Amino acid sequence: MRSAAALPFCLALGGCSTVQSALSPAGEQAAQIAVLTWILLGVLGGVLLIVLGALWLAIRGSDNARRLLSADWAVSIGGIAFPAVVLTALLAGGLWLMRPATTDAALTIEVEGRQWWWRVGYVLDDGTRIEAANEIRIPVGQEVDFVLTSSDVIHSFWVPSLGGKLDMIPGRTNRLRLKAERPGIYRGQCAEYCGGPHALMAFEVVALPEADFAAWRQAAGQPVSTVRESGFDVFAAAGCGSCHAIAGTSANGRVGPDLSRVGERRMMAAATMPTSEENIARFIADGQRHKPGNLMPEFDVLTDEQTKTIASYLARLK
Amino acid sequence: MPSARKSALTIRLSGRRILIGLGSLVSLGLVGAGMFAWLGIYNVAASVGHFYVVDRILRFGMENSVKARAPDIVPPDLTDPNLIRLGAAHYYAGCAYCHGSPDTPISPIAHSMLPPPPDLGGVERWKDQELFWLVRNGLKYTGMPAWPGPSRDEEVWAAVAFLRAMPGMNRAQYTRLALGDVEIAAQSGEEIATGEGPSDAVQACARCHGGGAKGPESDLVPVLHGQPADMMVQALRDYAAGRRPSGIMQAATSGLTEREMVQLATYYAGLTPLRPEGAPGETDSRVERLVAEGDAARNIPGCVQCHDNRALPLYPRLAGQSARYLEGRLTAWRAGLRGTSATDAIMAPIAGRLTPEEISRIAQHFARQPAAGESAVR
Structure with a gap:
């Protein structure tokens, strides 16, 4: 009853946003959940009205009505048979709507939850992986399987506009199938408290038309940087490569997010600030202010010029 | 009636009266103490000293306080020459002026303090832990300062180790320990000329x-x-x-x-880097990997990306560094030492993720590497 009373409020909130809203589905799985939500809302609203009516009768009704309400058959039907039928129907409906997929997905993407970012790996048909982080590109209209793991604590993967949420549990692999019906940017958020800057652990799913996605995947398989790229020398000498990898160079760290194409991501620091040279420089020198508690130490040792060189190099990786 | 007459002649005790009496006594005492301080009755001159009795009481209180507060920890090996040498060099710079040394008597100025700083030949009566507590915390109202770096207990132990070694040391032994046998090359002509060597x-x-x-x-x-x-x-x-x-x-x-x-x-x-002591020794693939690549699952980055010759000159080179120094520094970070320097912010969390065994092996690894050349990037 309390949740029913809070619903209108939630509906009003959901109306504000389309990038991250379970009530404005942009994919098949999210649409199923939305349907289920509306069914639940309708049925439970009806039940609420019946209960309130019975309550009113019990207090204000005639002696006759009250005698009827307290009869054995009224309790058996209203209190046992009715809830059993309604709940069974809702359960059956829910299970049918959320039945597991039987077809193969067009694409498999591995996502590993880490404190406090997302490691993303596109598994290609030839078995190789494209490494990325904090932004996931998918083709519109194709089923995509997300293979969800965690390397530290429990996280939860949730893109409300595309589907339900699923926990990422250390030592366990969960699978989630999603499909975007129309192009767009859909925001995802860690939905299980995972310590410190949990609230700043987000990501974006970018749904591209199939041809665009194919072109991007082709391009993403090729490194954009070499060790000769200007600025890489400072990046490497500052030790950045011990935590961050950049394809095509000697930087191969796996402690922090892969930066091979960091410049093309719309957002940085796990979708907490827009990607730009200035923001990258801020995050290097002053990251604890922008994302308090994150595991990247502030590199106050670097001169402003060094920081700027590194930021400019990274912003060009696209 | 006898009892009635008796009560007329005596003050009847009641809770209220006891309270009033005590209150008056306390107020009187406070006013007296205030007057004592305000009128300058007490002579604070160091030249006058304490009454014998006061001196005994202060000393008694101090000794018991130190004994009660000395930590219950196991001291490191205080006969370790490395500890003694480090302590000697610091004693020369920080302690000898007041406490004297085999090379210098206590300064007459320091000796005129109250209480006069003791000659430290008599430290035998303190236990190691008590001496450690004294050196680390200093003594109120005596001029004995606390250790400036409050979280550097291993430095305090170095001073304690030297205090244990000093009694009976002759002048030559002391100066060799405290000053080292270092000959610094003569100044260049320019330095002599400018006086800025x-x-x-x-x-x-x-x-x-x-x-x-x-x-x-x-x-x-x-x-x-x-x-x-x-x-x-x-x-x-x-x-x-x-x-x-x-x-x-x-x-x-x-x-x-x-x-x-x-x-x-x-x-x-x-200066030319020193040759590492000892042979490269057996290679341990686990440590080599940790040093080169780190351990991503535990958020440990590799060491060499910041600490080899190709790194920015903002970072120390670790090849050929003393293993004990490296181990001590990493261990102190691991134990929670947090400076506010920019490098502390980077290294302290990383050191905290290493096990003590890894710290020791990493330190050994770098100590055996030959140091070399200059940074590629300036």
């Missing part, structure tokens, strides 16, 4: 860190030969500003000017 300041550094072709006197002290100058200047600034806690180095650097810091750093940066 680094030699005086270097001499102070060289007592612990060595100089020329000679390495540090103690394994607990880092080798500075051939380290990047930028890194050393920043370290000196951090020590002087108290951003990097160390009772020894804060004292050694507080008087240095920026110019002297640069000169010192340049001097040591220009």
